[in-house]
Amino acid sequence: MAEHQTFEHDVIVIGAGGAGLRAAIEASAAGVSVGLICKSLLGKAHTVMAEGGMAAAIANVDERDNWKVHFSDTMRGGQYVNNWRMAELHAKEAPDRVRELEAWGAVFDRTKDGKILQRNFGGHKYPRLAHVGDRTGLEMIRTLQDHGIHQGIDVHMEVTVIALLKDGDRVSGALAYERERGRFKVFKAKAVVLATGGIGRAFKISSNSWEYTGDGHSLAYHAGAELQDMEFVQFHPTGMVYPPSVRGILVTEGVRGEGGILKNNQGKRFMFDDIPELYKDQTADNPEEGWKYTQGDKASRRPPELLTRDHVARCIVREIREGRGSPNGGVFLDIAWIKEKRGDAETHIKKKLPSMYHQFKELADIDITKEPMEVGPTTHYVMGGIRVDAESQMSTVAGLFAAGECAVGLHGANRLGGNSLSDLLVFGKRAGEHAATFAKKHGEVTVDEGQIASCTRAALLPFESGRTENPYEIQADLQEMMQDKVGIVRTEDEMLEAISGVAELRARAEKAGAPGNIEYNPGWHTALDLDNLLTVSEAIARSAVERKESRGAQFREDYPDKDPEMSKFNIVTRKLEDGSMEVVRRDIPEITPELSEIIKEMG
Amino acid sequence: MKKAKFKIWRGERGEGDFVEYDTNISEGMVVLDAVLQIQAEQANDLACRWNCKAGKCGSCSAEINGMPKLMCMTRLNSLPMDEPVTVEPMRAFPSIRDLTTDVSWNYRVKEKIKPFAPREPDAEDGTWRMDQKDVDRVQEFRKCIECFLCQDVCHVLRDHHQHDDFIGPRFLVYTAALEMHPLDTEDRLEALKDEANIGLCNITKCCTKVCPEHITITDNAIIPLKERVVDEYYDPVRKLLKIFRKKGK
Numbered sequence: 001m002a003e004h005q006t007f008e009h010d011v012i013v014i015g016a017g018g019a020g021l022r023a024a025i026e027a028s029a030a031g032v033s034v035g036l037i038c039k040s041l042l043g044k045a046h047t048v049m050a051e052g053g054m055a056a057a058i059a060n061v062d063e064r065d066n067w068k069v070h071f072s073d074t075m076r077g078g079q080y081v082n083n084w085r086m087a088e089l090h091a092k093e094a095p096d097r098v099r100e101l102e103a104w105g106a107v108f109d110r111t112k113d114g115k116i117l118q119r120n121f122g123g124h125k126y127p128r129l130a131h132v133g134d135r136t137g138l139e140m141i142r143t144l145q146d147h148g149i150h151q152g153i154d155v156h157m158e159v160t161v162i163a164l165l166k167d168g169d170r171v172s173g174a175l176a177y178e179r180e181r182g183r184f185k186v187f188k189a190k191a192v193v194l195a196t197g198g199i200g201r202a203f204k205i206s207s208n209s210w211e212y213t214g215d216g217h218s219l220a221y222h223a224g225a226e227l228q229d230m231e232f233v234q235f236h237p238t239g240m241v242y243p244p245s246v247r248g249i250l251v252t253e254g255v256r257g258e259g260g261i262l263k264n265n266q267g268k269r270f271m272f273d274d275i276p277e278l279y280k281d282q283t284a285d286n287p288e289e290g291w292k293y294t295q296g297d298k299a300s301r302r303p304p305e306l307l308t309r310d311h312v313a314r315c316i317v318r319e320i321r322e323g324r325g326s327p328n329g330g331v332f333l334d335i336a337w338i339k340e341k342r343g344d345a346e347t348h349i350k351k352k353l354p355s356m357y358h359q360f361k362e363l364a365d366i367d368i369t370k371e372p373m374e375v376g377p378t379t380h381y382v383m384g385g386i387r388v389d390a391e392s393q394m395s396t397v398a399g400l401f402a403a404g405e406c407a408v409g410l411h412g413a414n415r416l417g418g419n420s421l422s423d424l425l426v427f428g429k430r431a432g433e434h435a436a437t438f439a440k441k442h443g444e445v446t447v448d449e450g451q452i453a454s455c456t457r458a459a460l461l462p463f464e465s466g467r468t469e470n471p472y473e474i475q476a477d478l479q480e481m482m483q484d485k486v487g488i489v490r491t492e493d494e495m496l497e498a499i500s501g502v503a504e505l506r507a508r509a510e511k512a513g514a515p516g517n518i519e520y521n522p523g524w525h526t527a528l529d530l531d532n533l534l535t536v537s538e539a540i541a542r543s544a545v546e547r548k549e550s551r552g553a554q555f556r557e558d559y560p561d562k563d564p565e566m567s568k569f570n571i572v573t574r575k576l577e578d579g580s581m582e583v584v585r586r587d588i589p590e591i592t593p594e595l596s597e598i599i600k601e602m603g
Numbered sequence: 604m605k606k607a608k609f610k611i612w613r614g615e616r617g618e619g620d621f622v623e624y625d626t627n628i629s630e631g632m633v634v635l636d637a638v639l640q641i642q643a644e645q646a647n648d649l650a651c652r653w654n655c656k657a658g659k660c661g662s663c664s665a666e667i668n669g670m671p672k673l674m675c676m677t678r679l680n681s682l683p684m685d686e687p688v689t690v691e692p693m694r695a696f697p698s699i700r701d702l703t704t705d706v707s708w709n710y711r712v713k714e715k716i717k718p719f720a721p722r723e724p725d726a727e728d729g730t731w732r733m734d735q736k737d738v739d740r741v742q743e744f745r746k747c748i749e750c751f752l753c754q755d756v757c758h759v760l761r762d763h764h765q766h767d768d769f770i771g772p773r774f775l776v777y778t779a780a781l782e783m784h785p786l787d788t789e790d791r792l793e794a795l796k797d798e799a800n801i802g803l804c805n806i807t808k809c810c811t812k813v814c815p816e817h818i819t820i821t822d823n824a825i826i827p828l829k830e831r832v833v834d835e836y837y838d839p840v841r842k843l844l845k846i847f848r849k850k851g852k
Contacts, residue, residue, distance in 0.1 A: 040652070042710065043749055044660045099730055105719035105784065107738050107745055114732030132742065138659065139745060149710075150718050157707075180699055209654040243631020249657045359657060362676055364631070472643035516648030519615065520700040523647030 004175075004184035004452065009035035009154065010439040012174060012189040013432070014161050015216065017045035018137075018424030019404025020195030021144035022097075026432030027193070028151045032439050035154045035187055037176060039196075039211050042157055043145045046197050046209055047424065050137025051252035051355065052121055053129030054421030056094035060115040062126040062298060067091040069125050071595070072602035074419060076278060077123040077308050078383075078412020079552040080567050081229070084591045085390035086409040090419070090426050097425035098130050106143040108132055120257040120294060123308045123416040125282065125602075127296070134252045134353050140421055159185060161215065162528060163455045164192065164223040164400065165447045171223060171400040172445035175455050179525065182518025184456050188447050190439035193393075193431045194220060194386060194402040195424075199233075199536045201475070201529075203379035204483040207239055207250040213529040214536030216406035220386045221535055225395040226574045228408045228586070230384035230536070231544035232553045234415055235488050237312035239378025241330035246363045248378040251333065251356060253417040255373075256305040258352050259294040260335040261287075262316070263372070264324035270331075271304035274315055279307055281603060291341060310414040310553045313377040317488055320376065330376035336369055345369065377488055381420065382536075383411040383553060384543065387572060387586075392434035393427055399438055399445075403431035413552020460518075462527040467513030471527035474508050478533060481505075486541050491558045492548075498541045506534050538581055539573040546571050546583050605629075607679065608687035609637055611649065617698040622646075623687060628679055634690060635663050635674035638702070650701035658815055661750030665702050666691045671752040671813045693755040706751055712770050716778060717794065721786040737785045744780035744824055746816045749773065753810035753820060759803050770799040772810035772820050779824035782831070792835050801829055 010032035013024045016039075024036040038045065057070040071091035075082055102108065102116065108130050109117040118127045132139040149155070158179040165173040165186070173188040196216030200208025221227055238251040256262075264270050275283050283304055284290035290303025305312065316331050326332055335353070339345035346369040350357050353368070360366040360373060385408035386395050393401045404424045411419060461467070478501075485498040509531065514524035549563035550556050569585040576582050591599075607628045610621040624641045635653055642649040653663040656675045663674040668682060668689055682688055696704035725732045753772040759765050770778075778795060781787055795801045808821045818824070834841065 040654055040662065041706070044654050044662050046654070048660045048748075049655045049657065102731065103721055103724075103729075105721070105781075105787075107733075107741055107784065110733055110735040110738055114734055115730065132745075135659070135746065138748065142745065146713070146718065149714050157710075180703075180705075209656065209660075211654065244629060245632045245636045246657075355659065362658070363633070363678070470643075470647065472647065476643070514647060520650040520703055521648045522642060522650060526647075 004186050004456065006186045006188060007035060008188045009033045010189065011191045011193065011435045012037060012187045013193040013195060014174060015039070015045070015195035015197060015404070015406070016042055016155070017047035017195065017197055017404065018140055018144060018421060019428035019431070020045070020193070021141065021148050022425050022428030023193045023195055023403055023432035023435065024153045025144065025148050025151055026429045027436040028153050030433060030436035032436045035156060035189070037156045037159050037161060037174070037187065039160050039215070040158060042155055043141055045141060046212060047137045047141045047421070049207070049250065050140070050421055051134040051250065052254040052257065053119055053131030053136045053418050054094070054098060054140065054425070055121065055124060055128045055416065055418035056098040056130060056422055057091060057128060058095045058098060058116060058118065058130070060111055061118040061296070065126040065128060068598045069602060070094070070128065072599050073124050074410065074416060075412070075599055077414055077416040079414060079562070080412065081551070081570060081588065082412030083390055083409030084595055086427070088595060089390060090410050090423060093426045094422040097422065097429065101140065101143055101425070104143050104147040106139050108139070119254065120302065120306060121417045122253055122256070122306045122312065124418065129418040131254070133351070134254050134355050136421065156185070160525065160528070161219060162459055163451070164219050165451055166223060167445040167448070170398040170442070170445065172447050175452055177459065179520055182521065186447060186452060188445065190442055190445055191399045191401065191435040193435045194400070194406050195404045195428065195431070196406045198382045198405045200379045202478065202482050202533050202537045202540070203487070204479040205239065205248040206379040207236060207248055208379065214532045215529070216402065217385060217539070218532035218535040220395055220397070220400065220402065221539070221573070221575055223397055223400065224575065225397045225400060226387040226572045227539050228384060228387040228570050228572045229413070229543070230382070230539040230573060231547050231571060232383035232413050233379065233540060234309055234381040234383060234553050235313045235377040236380035237309055237316050237377055238333055238375040240364065241374050241376045242328035243364060249359070249363070250378065250380065251373060251375050252353070253309070255333060255335050255353060255356060257294065258335065258349070259291060259338045260305065260333055261303070261337065262305050263332045263334060264319045265326055266324060270319055270324070271307070271312070271315060275304055275307065276311060283307065308414050309417065313488060314555055316377060326374045328374050330374040332372040333375045334372035336371055381405060381415055383413065383415055384408050384540070391430070393431035394434060394438070399442065401431040401435045403427040413554065459528060462512055462514040462524055463518070464513070467511050469508050469511040469513065471512040471514070471523060471530060474505055474512060474530055475526060475533065478505050478537060482537055482540070486537070486544060488555060490544055490554065490556050492545060495541050495545050499538060499545070502534055502538045502541065509534060542581060542583050543571045543573055546585070607637070607684050609641065610687045610689045611638065611641070611702070612691035613649070613701050614698065615700045621689065632679050633675055634667055634677045634679065634688065637679065638674060638690060650699070650703045652703055659748060661748030664693055664750045664752050664755065666693060671755045673750060673752070673815050676815055693751065695755040695757070695761040708766055709749070709751055709754065709773065712774050713777065715798070716774060716781070717789050717791055719781055719784065719787055720789040722788050731786055733785045741780050741783050741785070743818055744776045746818060747773065747776055748816060750815060752813045752815065756809045756813045758807065758809070765803065768800050769803045772804070772825065775799065775801060775804070775828060776818060776820055776824045779828055782828065792832055795828060796832050796836055801825070801832055804829070
């Protein structure tokens with residue numbers, strides 16, 4: 001048996017992006033010992049890429065904003081299959097989480113009277129996103145990191161978790177390997193918080209990094225937890241499309257928030273053509289009104305470019321499919337046009353969107369202050385995740401918590417931009433707090449040496465001879481298949497093909513081999529990540545087949561309409577004893593009269 | 604499809620050599636694309652770090668044709684492609700394997716710097732007021748993505764290995780961001796003089812040149828800090844005043 005080191009903590013947090021760091025800080029503040037496990041180096045997690053901002057109804061820019069409007073916007077954006085209690089907690093607590101970040105050193109852009117500035121974003125009725133130019137995620141992760149390193153948290157960098165350990169029905173820690181030396185590490189813990197982010201590497205065109213292989217989703221699933229809403233994968237409407245090597249890299253919604261418009265190859269601003277009924281009253285009916293809205297005119301309604309991401313992505317796909325796309329298979333996103341409206345357009349764009357300016361200039365030779373960008377949808381976020389209790393963030397497995405992108409509930413069928421960063425803080429804090437309470441209340445755990453032995457044995461299989469499959473090829477084939485068959489436009493037949501495709505790829509993954517040795521060997525790491533990617537891909541496809549309607553991020557060509565019956569439940573996947581995946585429907589609990597009244601009131 | 608040659612340093616713990624690879628290149632490719640393609644097709648165990656592939660996380664730092672750069676932001680069309688492109692790890696840090704280095708020293712240095720300590724809130728609701736123009740100055744420093752290329756190129760670290768004495772440009776920028784933060788009340792000048800040894804920097808501006816975020820490290824961060832230290836500890840008038848103050852106590 002491979003040797004391993006053992007570490008003991010009251011609470012371990014797996015994942016060190018916004019949610020993980022916030023959870024670790026909170027658990028540590030509660031007086032328990034905390035271990036924080038990062039797949040990469042500290043401060044490099046995917047949160048760093050978030051651009052636009054974090055949504056919180058602090059009402060610094062528009063005094064009409066409050067938690068009720070934010071709650072109602074989130075529910076509407078999620079097409080009412082959200083966990084309404086999470087949406088309520090999030091809207092109520094986000095303002096305090098943003099202020100707290102400022103107390104820890106974050107430096108947000110300011111209003112004229114010196115308060116935190118807020119910007120417009122899709123689906124938010126009022127300017128609501130606290131931001132720092134277009135690098136808000138970096139500001140957030142660095143603030144949490146620089147605060148967190150002084151809180152007595154043990155940080156384990158470049159360590160990847162491969163299994164959750166169980167003590168009876170309760171979670172008792174995790175088994176991991178360190179990248180540098182390849183050694184196995186056992187983390188014994190009374191409570192575990194998963195904050196591993198998303199699944200974007202299951203698709204070919206993606207804004208996500210190599211880390212986003214659905215680790216937390218898959219670890220929880222194999223440990224007996226339930227996954228929910230996995231059919232809802234967000235395709236962000238604006239990713240770069242050209243040159244080919246940058247395809248998928250995110251172009252922030254902030255471009256549209258600052259007045260950027262979408263046009264097809266005939267120069268037509270096509271977003272006015274299709275405005276959903278649910279948003280008619282809130283959307284401008286002419287370009288001038290839309291422009292005024294982006295410049296802070298409170299009497300104006302928002303331009304159709306700021307409709308929800310699911311809708312904007314589908315409109316872009318329609319333009320491309322019907323032959324009105326840009327030369328490289330996207331559409332045009334134009335911010336340069338604002339020079340017709342503002343004398344200071346060039347400096348304004350560089351000030352508000354510095355990293356977009358930089359990104360296009362360096363990667364595509366395009367000056368966004370002078371010419372339009374070419375953009376198209378890119379896999380960005382998964383609304384689905386580990387099913388948790390709204391208050392505590394505990395999953396259906398005792399002692400196992402989840403927060404951030406790998407958890408489910410807040411966003412329903414479609415996430416609003418800006419609601420992710422606030423989600424990480426609100427529910428990261430809650431998960432950390434409740435994990436610490438759980439650890440204090442419940443006694444010692446034991447780790448199962450048999451489980452550790454069998455998992456380490458399995459993890460070393462890629463080094464055995466005769467394993468001829470290249471793990472990178474299997475990953476690329478999976479990405480290609482998911483993109484084609486379970487992408488933005490879905491049909492039952494294609495998704496059933498994808499489900500059998502996953503089984504075939506799984507058979508190949510069992511023969512995946514790694515050359516070389518266990519020290520910093522990405523071939524080995526890629527082989528080990530495959531099971532996670534295959535598990536989440538299967539959950540996505542099976543859930544998407546089960547939801548026989550189009551709602552939010554899920555668009556089914558064979559069921560193009562919304563079905564009111566299907567707003568009554570969420571779709572859950574879980575692992576059966578024989579190892580197969582079961583799909584079940586779980587009724588959404590009835591919303592409280594107070595919250596229901598708020599939704600009605602907000603129109 | 605064109606072919607191009609890459610010479611990538613392969614080895615462990617400083618022992619190794621360049622290995623040559625041919626790979627197809629297409630329009631718009633960056634060095635990281637080529638390295639990942641070589642990894643996927645020819646050298647599955649080629650060790651390198653990367654995350655965002657968009658110049659935002661600072662993971663893929665390396666020396667490309669001898670210049671410290673981010674692999675993800677270095678376009679192949681900016682390099683002479685008629686000769687092999689050399690890619691090697693940062694040289695100011697201990698080698699782990701292939702393109703990866705042990706950068707843990709940076710994390711230890713940061714922990715020693717006194718953290719942010721805000722003044723009392725300005726408003727009753729516990730919030731502060733700051734002017735955008737005061738914020739602009741620190742926002743420049745807070746753009747830092749911690750790629751450590753400035754540390755890699757700094758002679759004090761790279762050539763003189765004074766890691767025990769000098770914190771390097773990254774952490775002078777970090778200190779500047781704290782010292783110039785409109786809300787901060789902490790005093791880090793003594794530490795800058797005695798522990799960070801800011802005097803070791805002789806303003807060659809190499810760090811500014813390699814910064815992928817275009818932070819004006821030397822002019823905007825290091826020189827103002829040096830001036831503060833000089834004012835505090837080496838200004839003869841102030842020195843005299845200090846002596847009097849002490850006597851008066």
